[in-house]
Amino acid sequence: MKYLLVLPFALLAYPAAAQSTSPADLLAQYSAEAGAEASAERGQALFMANHTGGKPDTPSCTTCHTTDPKATGQARTGKPVEPLAPSSNPERFTDVKFVEKWFGRNCNSVLGRDCTAAEKADVLAWLDSF
Amino acid sequence: MTDAATSHMPTRRDPVLVWDIWVRLFHWALVVCIATAAVTGFVLGAPWITLHIASGLLAMALVAARIVWGFLGPTHARFRDFLRPPAEILSHLTGGDAGRHLGHNPAGGLMMLGLMAVVELLGIAGLTGLGGVLRTGPLLSLPYGIGEAGLELHEILAILLIVMILAHVAAAIFESRRSRENLVRSMVTGTKERRPGDHPGRNVVSRPRIALTVIALLAGLTVQVWQRDTGVPDGAPVAVLDEVFAEECTACHVAYHPSLLSGSEWQVIMANLDDHFVEDARLDDETNARITEWLVAHDASSAQTRPAHVFANARKDPTGRITETRAWDDLHENVAEETFLRAPIYSKLNCLACHADAETGWFSPFLIEIPKETSK
Numbered sequence: 231m232k233y234l235l236v237l238p239f240a241l242l243a244y245p246a247a248a249q250s251t252s253p254a255d256l257l258a259q260y261s262a263e264a265g266a267e268a269s270a271e272r273g274q275a276l277f278m279a280n281h282t283g284g285k286p287d288t289p290s291c292t293t294c295h296t297t298d299p300k301a302t303g304q305a306r307t308g309k310p311v312e313p314l315a316p317s318s319n320p321e322r323f324t325d326v327k328f329v330e331k332w333f334g335r336n337c338n339s340v341l342g343r344d345c346t347a348a349e350k351a352d353v354l355a356w357l358d359s360f
Numbered sequence: 361m362t363d364a365a366t367s368h369m370p371t372r373r374d375p376v377l378v379w380d381i382w383v384r385l386f387h388w389a390l391v392v393c394i395a396t397a398a399v400t401g402f403v404l405g406a407p408w409i410t411l412h413i414a415s416g417l418l419a420m421a422l423v424a425a426r427i428v429w430g431f432l433g434p435t436h437a438r439f440r441d442f443l444r445p446p447a448e449i450l451s452h453l454t455g456g457d458a459g460r461h462l463g464h465n466p467a468g469g470l471m472m473l474g475l476m477a478v479v480e481l482l483g484i485a486g487l488t489g490l491g492g493v494l495r496t497g498p499l500l501s502l503p504y505g506i507g508e509a510g511l512e513l514h515e516i517l518a519i520l521l522i523v524m525i526l527a528h529v530a531a532a533i534f535e536s537r538r539s540r541e542n543l544v545r546s547m548v549t550g551t552k553e554r555r556p557g558d559h560p561g562r563n564v565v566s567r568p569r570i571a572l573t574v575i576a577l578l579a580g581l582t583v584q585v586w587q588r589d590t591g592v593p594d595g596a597p598v599a600v601l602d603e604v605f606a607e608e609c610t611a612c613h614v615a616y617h618p619s620l621l622s623g624s625e626w627q628v629i630m631a632n633l634d635d636h637f638v639e640d641a642r643l644d645d646e647t648n649a650r651i652t653e654w655l656v657a658h659d660a661s662s663a664q665t666r667p668a669h670v671f672a673n674a675r676k677d678p679t680g681r682i683t684e685t686r687a688w689d690d691l692h693e694n695v696a697e698e699t700f701l702r703a704p705i706y707s708k709l710n711c712l713a714c715h716a717d718a719e720t721g722w723f724s725p726f727l728i729e730i731p732k733e734t735s736k
Binding site: 285287288304305306307308309331334335336338339 | 610611612613614634638639640641642643644704705706707709710713
């Protein structure tokens with residue numbers, strides 16, 4: 231019964247959550263911004279590689295996210311990091327603000343710069359392929 | 361000694377009851393309590409604080425009961441039997457006191473008074489620290505500084521008590537050899553051998569019913585006093601975490617309570633989120649301002665807790681970690697380095713793994729539980 235009571239509010243709230251998106255919409259958005267087709271292979275290579283431009287403690291995405299996007303990773307504080315693959319974690323890539331905050335922080339930590347729209351599209355294409 | 365000699369002097373070897381059952385029970389129960397308090401306090405540390413306090417309180421109660429018995433017990437239990445004027449103590453120590461004392465000799469009697477006084481003072485100092493620093497127990501309204509002084513006095517008195525106990529044991533061994541009797545066994549059986557020339561002592565009758573009544577009244581009074589001052593003390597750290605703070609900061613780490621650092625330290629940390637303990641943890645300006653304002657409003661100066669007093673302004677520079685301060689090391693000296701790295705703890709930064717109340721800012725020693733190792 232509780233769910234039925236909450237439902238109208240959830241429906242009312244929906245248009246207000248302007249940030250909400252889906253992996254597919256976000257992929258389309260990043261690809262359009264990049265002006266190129268996304269490549270899951272390039273995304274995988276970027277995700278798995280060791281980089282030198284960022285902070286020495288975090289040379290790769292895999293430092294915290296592990297090499298398996300379906301697995302739970304671990305931040306260096308001991309906190310678990312939920313899986314990145316939308317198939318394992320449906321909450322991933324549904325909130326633009328959240329996604330942008332973490333791409334902003336983590337690209338800087340690993341690469342020492344912001345990621346391009348093309349790079350974000352590639353990584354997202356790979357993560358969404360699981 | 362032949363059979364004939366023994367039969368000529370039948371009363372000489374008669375055992376005489378010196379230590380009544382209550383004195384003996386008191387003695388050995390106190391030994392157990394003090395040993396437990398010493399091991400938990402000196403060796404095992406914070407996770408054992410409950411047992412430490414329980415054994416300390418029981419020691420205080422035992423000594424209080426023994427003091428009552430010192431006025432109402434049988435001959436050798438009474439203070440009158442063993443508390444002698446200084447001249448007599450001096451005369452005993454310099455060999456001017458020839459006769460054997462069935463109860464405590466004058467020097468031993470002084471030691472008994474000293475041991476009882478130190479146990480009670482030790483307990484009071486401990487309760488002062490418990491109240492002022494850990495803000496619990498009957499003295500939780502005491503100012504933090506008084507509590508800190510209480511803890512220091514508690515440590516000094518604990519070492520003094522250990523030294524006095526060693527002296528007491530050494531004296532018992534020395535006196536056993538000197539008078540050719542086993543004084544330790546006497547404290548178990550209660551009897552000693554009667555010998556000619558013993559100081560007789562002034563025989564008195566014990567008053568167990570009156571003693572029991574007085575002890576019961578004291579116990580009742582203690583419970584009343586104990587329950588007088590309970591509940592949440594003044595200067596409790598803010599209990600409700602700001603929702604934006606909780607959401608943003610706990611994305612990566614436990615919610616380090618605002619009362620752990622000073623407002624100026626929080627401002628530096630929040631102004632440098634792009635290099636936040638070697639991570640990029642940038643927030644948008646609006647979110648950052650809201651969290652900063654909340655942290656500063658509930659910083660260490662707003663809380664009367666031990667972590668607020670020992671961690672705020674303890675780091676040499678704003679990029680330093682609380683876990684690298686001297687205070688943090690001292691508080692965790694009993695935890696092996698590898699314990700922090702194993703699952704499910706993983707890191708010194710993961711306070712919540714062992715401190716169930718870490719996110720309240722209290723870090724009560726009563727709530728520490730180091731988890732068993734799990735598979736990763």
